[in-house]
Amino acid sequence: MKKESIIISLIIAAVLLTVFNQFQILKVNSYLQNSNSFTTGLATGVKSVNALDVVPKGIPEVYGKELGINYDEISxxxxxxxxxxxxxxxLFDNSINLDGDLLERYIQITNSISCEYCCGAEAITFSNGQAACGCAHSYAMRGLAKYLLTKHPEMTNDEILNELGKWKTLFFPDSINAKAQILKENNIELSYINLASNKYRGIEQGNAQGSMVGGC
Known part of the structure; x- marks a missing residue:
């Protein structure tokens, strides 16, 4: 009788363990399904990505082929x-000189974005359009702005600023991804202007850290 009781107890324990394991498996599957379906459609070139990966990928649509550059090269x-x-x-920062309306547009664009994770300047240019930061990232953003203003003047200031924001995101992927999370939590659109310009500068204070691509 004692032996039978032990056997019955073991059978009951095995059944309970099986039920518990199945329950845990169902919970894990449910979690994975929810995680995989969590994507956010973002404006201005950020495609269906989760809030922790806003790095642009591929060839820039307007100027990528003519310059032979690719977002994926910044890694x-x-x-x-x-x-x-x-x-x-x-190179375009030193080789292209602007005046008149193009200079005014250039100042408006470049006064709206900074390289705060590297040189800490308020913007990549002063109010007169002169360089305010000597880091490689700022040179690249100023150069791209000058190139687009002269070769693609049909682009609006916001469209050009949006492109500068994409490259800044590539230069500081971890910091911008941290900022993206804060913006998302505050229901702010994850456009590259919001992510990388001075519009929400400092909103991620205390959370921005990590890798930097390219030298200061």
């Missing part, structure tokens, strides 16, 4: 390629 995994691409954009 911590290939610093030499990243530096070459940054230098390619930076």
């Amino acid at each position: 911590v995994n290939n610093p030499q390629k990243a530096d070459l691409t940054i230098r390619k954009l930076a």
